[in-house]
Amino acid sequence: MRIPFWANPRLGLLVVIVVLVAVFTALRPAFLDVGLTIVPMQSDLTVFVVVGLAQLAVLSLGHMNLAVGRMAAVSAFAAGWAYDKLDVPLPVGLVIGLAVGALVGAAAGWTIAATGVNSFVVTLALDFALIGLVSLLYSTFSDGVAFHVAPAGLDILRGDTFADYCMGDLCGPPIPLVVPIALVAVVAVGVFFRNSRLGREILMTGSNVKAAELSGIPTGRRIIQAHALSGLLAALAGFLLAVNNGAFSADIGGSFLLPSFLGPVLGGTLLAGGAVSVLGTVFGAALTEVIQTGLNLLQFEVEKFKIYIGFVLLVALSLDRLRHVLAERRSAAPAERGGTA
Amino acid sequence: MAIALCAVGCSRNTTHSDQTKLEPAQVKVALVPGGPHPYFQPWKDALQKAKADFKLGDVTFNETSAWNQTTQNSVLKSLAAQGFNAFGVFGVSPDTINSTFGDLHKQGFHLASLGSCPAGDTDNADFCLATDVRQAAYKAAKSAIAAMGGSGNLVHLTGNKTDSNTTRRIQGVQQAIDETGGKVTLLQTVTDIDTDLQTAQKAVADLIAAKGAQINGIVTTAYNPAVASAAAVKAAGLPVKVVAIDDDPTILGDIKDGSVTASVVQNPVGQAYVGSYALSKLAGGCTMKTSGQTVDSGSFVVAKDNADTYDTQRQQQTAQLRKDFDDKYLSCS
Numbered sequence: 001m002r003i004p005f006w007a008n009p010r011l012g013l014l015v016v017i018v019v020l021v022a023v024f025t026a027l028r029p030a031f032l033d034v035g036l037t038i039v040p041m042q043s044d045l046t047v048f049v050v051v052g053l054a055q056l057a058v059l060s061l062g063h064m065n066l067a068v069g070r071m072a073a074v075s076a077f078a079a080g081w082a083y084d085k086l087d088v089p090l091p092v093g094l095v096i097g098l099a100v101g102a103l104v105g106a107a108a109g110w111t112i113a114a115t116g117v118n119s120f121v122v123t124l125a126l127d128f129a130l131i132g133l134v135s136l137l138y139s140t141f142s143d144g145v146a147f148h149v150a151p152a153g154l155d156i157l158r159g160d161t162f163a164d165y166c167m168g169d170l171c172g173p174p175i176p177l178v179v180p181i182a183l184v185a186v187v188a189v190g191v192f193f194r195n196s197r198l199g200r201e202i203l204m205t206g207s208n209v210k211a212a213e214l215s216g217i218p219t220g221r222r223i224i225q226a227h228a229l230s231g232l233l234a235a236l237a238g239f240l241l242a243v244n245n246g247a248f249s250a251d252i253g254g255s256f257l258l259p260s261f262l263g264p265v266l267g268g269t270l271l272a273g274g275a276v277s278v279l280g281t282v283f284g285a286a287l288t289e290v291i292q293t294g295l296n297l298l299q300f301e302v303e304k305f306k307i308y309i310g311f312v313l314l315v316a317l318s319l320d321r322l323r324h325v326l327a328e329r330r331s332a333a334p335a336e337r338g339g340t341a
Numbered sequence: 342m343a344i345a346l347c348a349v350g351c352s353r354n355t356t357h358s359d360q361t362k363l364e365p366a367q368v369k370v371a372l373v374p375g376g377p378h379p380y381f382q383p384w385k386d387a388l389q390k391a392k393a394d395f396k397l398g399d400v401t402f403n404e405t406s407a408w409n410q411t412t413q414n415s416v417l418k419s420l421a422a423q424g425f426n427a428f429g430v431f432g433v434s435p436d437t438i439n440s441t442f443g444d445l446h447k448q449g450f451h452l453a454s455l456g457s458c459p460a461g462d463t464d465n466a467d468f469c470l471a472t473d474v475r476q477a478a479y480k481a482a483k484s485a486i487a488a489m490g491g492s493g494n495l496v497h498l499t500g501n502k503t504d505s506n507t508t509r510r511i512q513g514v515q516q517a518i519d520e521t522g523g524k525v526t527l528l529q530t531v532t533d534i535d536t537d538l539q540t541a542q543k544a545v546a547d548l549i550a551a552k553g554a555q556i557n558g559i560v561t562t563a564y565n566p567a568v569a570s571a572a573a574v575k576a577a578g579l580p581v582k583v584v585a586i587d588d589d590p591t592i593l594g595d596i597k598d599g600s601v602t603a604s605v606v607q608n609p610v611g612q613a614y615v616g617s618y619a620l621s622k623l624a625g626g627c628t629m630k631t632s633g634q635t636v637d638s639g640s641f642v643v644a645k646d647n648a649d650t651y652d653t654q655r656q657q658q659t660a661q662l663r664k665d666f667d668d669k670y671l672s673c674s
Contacts, residue, residue: 019343028423030419030423030424031424036421036422036448040418042523044411044414044415047411123385134503143504144460144505145502145505146437146438146505148436148460148461159444159447166352210467213530241411244411244414245411245437245440245441246440246443247434247436247437249434249436249437250502250503250505251410251434251501251503251504255409255412256504281588292412292415293415293419294602296405296415296416296421299403299405299420300405300618302377302404302405302407305405305407308604318637
């Protein structure tokens with residue numbers, strides 16, 4: 001059964017985003033203020049897209065990573081420690097952070113593959129353990145609860161946009177310098193799941209682990225690799241948040257869990273595993289960011305803010321689902337009538 | 342794009358906003374707490390009073406940050422986009438709020454860190470008007486130790502472990518204990534129980550069930566554990582001396598009936614009122630003599646004997662703070 005183009009969930013999300021941008025702009029023209037709205041939105045979005053990809057990496061297996069925030073926190077600690085104590089350059093600290101994230105993720109994956117315990121339980125337990133570890137590490141290795149180091153380039157990466165770089169009168173667009181980092185992650189994860197053998201085998205494992213095993217796929221190893229990828233992406237999200245906030249601190253990752261699910265699930269990634277949507281994750285995260293910024297501009301009180309963000313998300317999801325069901329019915333109808341229409 | 346431009350020779354365009362002198366009616370002050378918390382509620386009325394007294398153009402109070410630094414950054418930028426040009430901010434994360442202050446400062450806005458100063462030695466806001474949390478915790482612990490008779494086991498209940506203010510409070514309590522020369526032992530420091538009253542109540546109930554008989558004193562340096570421990574000790578009928586924080590009506594009632602020994606009361610009204618005043622002055626062309634100056638908004642030990650009169654002392658402190666800004670901290674030509 002082929003679903004018409006207008007029922008594509010990515011297109012649906014894009015339409016909802018465009019409509020919301022138009023509505024918020026009509027209500028508050030400041031929504032299009034480049035310096036105070038558009039640029040900060042893009043910086044925040046990089047974090048939420050990457051954290052969404054971190055969750056997507058294990059959703060591909062039908063697993064969950066409830067420790068996504070703490071993996072980011074441990075990795076940010078490692079990067080901050082490397083900058084503070086070893087005085088390493090910016091990219092080296094990033095690599096150290098990514099390696100720690102991947103290792104922690106791989107350890108979670110190994111535990112799940114070796115014991116057969118549900119990923120929900122393993123990553124929940126890991127999250128608890130890492131909360132304690134992060135506090136302990138900061139109290140042992142830093143004076144307080146953060147590293148305030150600024151390796152060369154960090155402030156530029158945090159504060160500059162391409163518009164700050166000009167050749168004569170020709171300047172770049174108002175896009176923060178962190179955006180390409182997230183774009184690389186998006187493209188790499190997209191290519192990984194769409195084109196690489198490893199990515200396809202992870203999806204097959206998520207779709208049906210028995211069938212995958214019978215096809216000769218080493219499913220245990222694929223589980224470890226998918227979780228390692230999740231840890232690596234969580235580490236990247238933690239690094240981006242540290243860059244955006246200006247310090248590598250213990251509270252990094254504390255608010256990652258909900259956005260990590262919102263992006264992929266809004267974007268059409270199945271919780272059951274076997275199918276992922278990288279572009280959908282980008283749109284899902286963008287939708288959440290647009291709603292958040294719009295409601296901020298409308299200055300809702302805190303309780304109303306939460307009600308409305310839940311309400312708008314619910315309406316967006318319901319409309320998307322309705323459109324999908326209508327499309328399925330339309331496609332099914334001709335078949336029921338013998339395909340004469 | 343930047344790489345492409347720079348490959349053929351580019352220049353970095355660094356523009357800074359010029360700060361223009363504003364009339365009071367052009368000054369729009371936004372007070373942004375870290376999130377919803379009873380401590381900030383007096384800010385609302387104080388802000389309205391400041392608007393009327395100093396004839397400010399507009400004011401707003403926005404607590405939607407809900408204890409998340411990323412959200413608070415978005416809230417601040419949103420308010421700036423709507424025309425607010427002076428901000429009094431209780432930074433969610435003292436470790437990262439300085440970067441936010443730096444960003445907003447570069448764009449020409451006036452900033453005060455209210456209620457909490459950034460961690461570290463520098464403050465990118467124009468000034469910080471807050472309780473000296475280490476000093477307040479020290480005062481509270483000293484009161485608790487005095488009530489315990491100078492010896493015994495003390496428990497410290499406080500807020501989020503990943504908040505550098507908590508680190509300062511722990512240091513303040515430790516200083517008071519160290520000064521007893523070993524007569525007082527810190528039995529336990531319980532952190533992360535200021536999220537809500539229910540969490541604090543559970544933690545206090547667990548603590549009393551496990552170690553109630555050994556505890557001689559409890560010092561609380563966060564709001565919810567203060568309310569919870571006052572109620573729990575009263576209900577259990579234990580001879581534990583409790584020193585609380587802030588002046589919630591429940592705590593004041595407990596002080597009057599003797600179930601709470603004392604409370605260290607802060608000055609949120611002074612922070613909001615004098616903070617708004619100083620921001621309006623800065624927007625009007627004054628400058629801080631010392632940029633990033635830290636000013637203690639005051640903390641007062643309230644016991645049975647001054648439970649009815651301490652507010653007068655607090656009002657005097659607020660008036661003095663305003664005078665100090667005029668006389669000592671601001672430079673106006």
